[in-house]
Amino acid sequence: MASSEPTLDLLAIDVDGAIEEMSEPLPSTTRRTLLGGAVAGGAALIAELAGASPARAGGLAKTKRDISILRFDLVLEYLQAGLYTEAERLGALPEKTLGWARVVGAHERAHVRAIKGLLGSKAVKSPSFDYRGVTENESSFIKTAVAFEELTAALLKWQAVRLDSREILAAAATLHTVETRHAAWIRHLIGVLPAANAFDEPAPQRKMAQLIKSTRFIVSSPKPKARKKQPPYTG
Secondary structure (H helix, E strand, O other), X not given: OOXXXXXXXXXHOOOOOOOOOOOOOOOOOOOOOOOOOOOOOHXXXXXXXXXXXXXXXXXXXXXXXXXXXXXXXXXXXXXXXXXXXXXXXXXXXXXHHHHHHHHHHHHHHHHHHHHHHHHHHHOOOOOOEOOOOHHHOHHHHHHHHHHHHHHHHHHHHHHHOOOXXXXXXXXXXXXXXXXXXXXHHHHHHOOOOOOOOOOOOOOOHHHHHHHHHHHOOEOOOOOOOOOOOOOOOOO
């Protein structure tokens, strides 16, 4: 096991590029209780949405805040899923690294489908990505993968108390635990201490957008679906 802890965050990734912030800062209100029993059934809900077609998934997000949070998360999941998918497609990484990348990539693609299911017609399309050679360089790929997994876990922790829907909160909780396991698993495989600290701090959405911006992986912003205009009154 490595004797020292390497820097594994988005600011340490030696790439260039930018991303626009995907949403405005969210209100800082909190709740008296976080889960309050809402997690029961969350795994079943997210599994159902992950396997649902867009036509079946009507969308559970109803409030402006929930929609804003889930849209931000969807772009982040698009970014993660794209990273692993491109690595698998190129096949330039060593087989050991590709082995765990395939497993994690399948999970991230399932997360994309699930969040799109929660949003329904309010989901944004995937932006375009340029991973700038990271998916062909093992060291850069590992640092990026760990950073994204830890980033997502910290973000979900911050968002949890800001969600309005108990059902969406339950679904988000099931994603959070998987993202933390991803990070710990990858760190273990590369010989880095899986949990460096006794406590994990949440990371606010604006900070996450700034960190993602530093990677310049996103080269175009997703466009929300245009609302249908009502026909003019002609009576």
